[in-house]
Amino acid sequence: MMLSEKYLQIRKHSEQICEPLEREDYVVQPIVDVSPPKWHLGHTTWFFETFILEAFLPGYQVYNPAYNYVFNSYYETIGNRVIRTDRGNLSRPGVKEIYQYRAYVDAAMLDLLKAPISPKAEELLLLGFHHEQQHQELLLTDIKYILGHNPLFPVYSTTAFKLHHDQTKEREMISIKAGIYEIGYSGTDFCFDNELGRHKVYLPEFSISSNLVTNAEYLEFINSGGYKNFTYWHAEGWDWININQISSPMYWHLIDGVWHTYTLAGLQPLAVQEALTHISYYEAYAYASWAKLRLPTEFEWEVAAKSFDWGQRWEWTESAYLPYPGFSKAAGAIGEYNGKFMVNQKVLRGASLATPEMHSRITYRNFFHPQLRWQFTGIRLAK
Missing domain, CATH: 1.20.120 (Four Helix Bundle (Hemerythrin (Met), subunit A))
Structure with a gap:
């Protein structure tokens, strides 16, 4: 083209x-x-x-x-x-x-x-x-x-974008052997500067879920008192949910005892087998703690990504957003594109169903502050 x-x-x-x-x-x-x-x-x-x-x-x-x-x-x-x-x-x-x-x-x-x-x-x-x-x-x-956040819950579109993804495949934990792996972009096409600096990392043996966490699974966390038990939360996350009175993912509404969620097609009954979305890192960490598992690091995610279906949700990782070895900012204004944000943020990997075609890569490094959840974020567990 x-x-x-x-x-x-x-x-x-x-x-x-x-x-x-x-x-x-x-x-x-x-x-x-x-x-x-x-x-x-x-x-x-x-x-x-x-x-x-x-x-x-x-x-x-x-x-x-x-x-x-x-x-x-x-x-x-x-x-x-x-x-x-x-x-x-x-x-x-x-x-x-x-x-x-x-x-x-x-x-x-x-x-x-x-x-x-x-x-x-x-x-x-x-x-x-x-x-x-x-x-x-x-x-x-x-x-x-x-x-x-409009009380009328207006419909954006019922047909324009497919923004739903059910987790229908049987879940399995994918085992990855311990070893030294190369991380970062290595091709000749476009990538962002924060993907550069391909380097080796040692990873101990680990396993990672083939599926994202579903709404049904997260409901179990809510119903078991997950938002009321401080032991699952980082101190900052515990303060965040209490100060902001948060007790469910963004866009969830309990109406006459039935959970609903706002979608771009308007307010809908919660689709329980759909992949969970619109959660913060704090919530992702607390859910993983409750499930007696953890979030993967961004390096584990990148190594394992060829073994599972990804791209439906931006997936929180346990990695801080930091430069790769040898990273350097470009001269001038373009150098402000990514480098100056490498502090106090968590890396998310993958893409979402809102990501345009041809705009996702296994090495893509998204990043947000841990309390943010307006993006299509989700959870993949590891151990």
Whole structure:
């Protein structure tokens, strides 16, 4: 596929995700971790404009110089920006203008891609593709949070995305022999910088579940008093559930004695055989402790992943998000992409059913703070 075709395909998908939205949905920001959908559309456009068009298309005129302040996310190198908590306070630019901005930048990008581009420009273009795909997943999870915290529990779509996965196969524990294994990306296609620095690790013998934990299994944890027994929890996690009065996964609602969950198709009875999702690391750790098992490390996960079906949930691991040996940040703003977040976060491996096609790898390292659960997160146990 030509670069121009790939570009248009990815850009169109972002807009398809937003097609079911009402105009009012585009601006809502209920918590700091959730950005308004229109901000995602603007920010991904700003990325192509700032890092590619301004650098590689002679004579390019930016659509609006003020957008550098509005749509910069966290790039200190680029300059000041609207603080993250205030993204939902911006009624302007309006949705119509943001789509005009996308069209303006898309036209310029297609002009640039009419002729061969330099290796550096292509490298940034591929990063832009994967950056927008990251935001496509964030769009879905943020939209779900926006609608799922509306007391009307509005339907996003009943057909647009398959976001369910039943664990119907019989569970088994897959044994992995002790040994020295190589970890990290080794191919020639795109990967993020935090996957680089392929290196050897020694792993003692371990076993890992072939299946993700289901809603039914997690219900056993709830019904046995799992949220009321401090012995299963890290002290920080115990404080977190008590301060925030958390007693079930996000989007679960006990209605007239029956558990329901909010899905992108609206409020539904809990599908007990479906893979559990929307839980924090704290909850994942507590469940594993209750089950007398543990979470795998990210290295164990990567070594074992070829032996099980993965990609339905982002799976919490027991690994802190740290650089691989020899990791170095790129010069300039691009160097801010991953490296500066390598503190106080846990690694998640795999992908989710909200992850765009061709945007997942066994070596992909996602990372979140341990209390976050608005993403499609789940649990795979090890021992």
